[in-house]
Protein backbone atom coordinates (compact mmCIF):
# COMPACT_ATOMS: atom_id res chain seq x y z
CA UNK A 371 0.00 0.00 0.00
CA UNK A 372 1.46 3.37 -0.94
CA UNK A 373 1.71 5.79 1.97
CA UNK A 374 -0.88 8.55 1.90
CA UNK A 375 0.60 11.93 1.00
CA UNK A 376 -0.20 14.81 3.28
CA UNK A 377 -0.68 18.25 1.76
CA UNK A 378 2.42 20.41 1.82
CA UNK A 379 2.41 23.61 3.81
CA UNK A 380 4.62 26.35 2.45
CA UNK A 381 6.10 29.18 4.47
CA UNK A 382 7.81 32.32 3.17
CA UNK A 383 10.89 33.44 5.09
CA UNK A 384 11.99 37.09 5.47
CA UNK A 385 14.54 36.34 2.72
CA UNK A 386 11.57 35.48 0.45
CA UNK A 387 12.67 31.86 0.44
CA UNK A 388 9.82 29.38 0.25
CA UNK A 389 10.24 26.38 2.47
CA UNK A 390 7.98 23.47 3.30
CA UNK A 391 6.78 23.96 6.86
CA UNK A 392 5.49 20.46 7.49
CA UNK A 393 8.42 18.53 6.09
CA UNK A 394 11.97 18.05 7.37
CA UNK A 395 15.02 18.68 5.22
CA UNK A 396 17.55 15.87 4.89
CA UNK A 397 20.90 16.11 6.65
CA UNK A 398 22.31 17.77 3.52
CA UNK A 399 19.71 20.56 3.70
CA UNK A 400 17.53 19.51 0.75
CA UNK A 401 13.87 18.59 0.73
CA UNK A 402 13.18 15.30 -0.94
CA UNK A 403 9.77 14.30 -2.14
CA UNK A 404 8.18 11.09 -3.32
CA UNK A 405 6.80 11.76 -6.77
CA UNK A 406 5.45 9.03 -9.06
CA UNK A 407 7.23 6.41 -6.96
CA UNK A 408 10.66 8.06 -7.02
CA UNK A 409 12.32 10.11 -4.33
CA UNK A 410 13.43 13.34 -5.92
CA UNK A 411 14.83 16.68 -4.81
CA UNK A 412 11.98 19.09 -4.30
CA UNK A 413 13.62 22.13 -5.90
CA UNK A 414 14.25 20.07 -9.05
CA UNK A 415 10.60 19.06 -9.12
CA UNK A 416 9.54 22.70 -8.79
CA UNK A 417 11.84 23.64 -11.66
CA UNK A 418 10.45 20.87 -13.89
CA UNK A 419 6.85 21.81 -13.14
CA UNK A 420 7.38 25.54 -13.74
CA UNK A 421 10.14 25.70 -16.35
CA UNK A 422 10.34 22.27 -17.95
CA UNK A 423 12.94 19.54 -18.20
CA UNK A 424 16.45 20.03 -16.85
CA UNK A 425 18.89 19.34 -19.72
CA UNK A 426 21.50 16.59 -19.34
CA UNK A 427 24.57 17.94 -17.51
CA UNK A 428 22.64 20.82 -15.96
CA UNK A 429 21.77 21.36 -12.31
CA UNK A 430 19.52 23.65 -10.33
CA UNK A 431 21.41 26.19 -8.28
CA UNK A 432 19.97 28.03 -5.29
CA UNK A 433 20.92 31.67 -5.88
CA UNK A 434 19.87 32.32 -2.26
CA UNK A 435 22.10 29.49 -0.98
CA UNK A 436 19.21 28.06 0.99
CA UNK A 437 19.07 24.46 -0.16
CA UNK A 438 15.60 24.02 1.25
CA UNK A 439 14.20 26.92 -0.77
CA UNK A 440 11.64 26.23 -3.51
CA UNK A 441 11.00 29.80 -4.66
CA UNK A 442 11.35 29.55 -8.44
CA UNK A 443 12.78 33.12 -8.48
CA UNK A 444 15.68 31.89 -6.33
CA UNK A 445 16.53 29.00 -8.62
CA UNK A 446 18.59 28.93 -11.79
CA UNK A 447 19.46 26.16 -14.20
CA UNK A 448 23.21 26.13 -14.85
CA UNK A 449 25.79 23.64 -16.09
CA UNK A 450 27.34 21.28 -13.59
CA UNK A 451 30.74 22.94 -14.07
CA UNK A 452 29.33 26.40 -13.38
CA UNK A 453 27.45 25.08 -10.38
CA UNK A 454 30.61 23.54 -8.90
CA UNK A 455 32.54 26.71 -9.62
CA UNK A 456 29.97 28.87 -7.83
CA UNK A 457 29.78 26.54 -4.85
CA UNK A 458 33.54 26.32 -4.52
CA UNK A 459 34.10 30.06 -4.85
CA UNK A 460 31.46 30.70 -2.25
CA UNK A 461 33.09 28.27 0.17
CA UNK A 462 36.43 29.90 -0.49
CA UNK A 463 35.33 33.45 0.29
CA UNK A 464 33.16 32.77 3.32
CA UNK A 465 35.06 34.51 6.15
CA UNK A 466 34.01 32.03 8.81
CA UNK A 467 34.61 29.05 6.61
CA UNK A 468 30.88 28.40 6.69
CA UNK A 469 28.62 28.58 3.68
CA UNK A 470 27.15 32.00 3.10
CA UNK A 471 23.43 32.17 3.69
CA UNK A 472 22.02 34.71 1.26
CA UNK A 473 22.46 35.89 -2.29
CA UNK A 474 23.13 39.47 -1.09
CA UNK A 475 26.27 38.30 0.70
CA UNK A 476 27.28 36.36 -2.34
CA UNK A 477 27.03 39.42 -4.57
CA UNK A 478 28.85 41.62 -2.06
CA UNK A 479 31.75 39.23 -2.03
CA UNK A 480 32.22 39.66 -5.79
Ligand SMILES: [Zn+2]
Nearest residue numbers: 387434439444
Ligand atom coordinates in the same frame (compact mmCIF):
# COMPACT_ATOMS: atom_id res chain seq x y z
ZN1 LIG B 1 15.51 31.21 -1.53
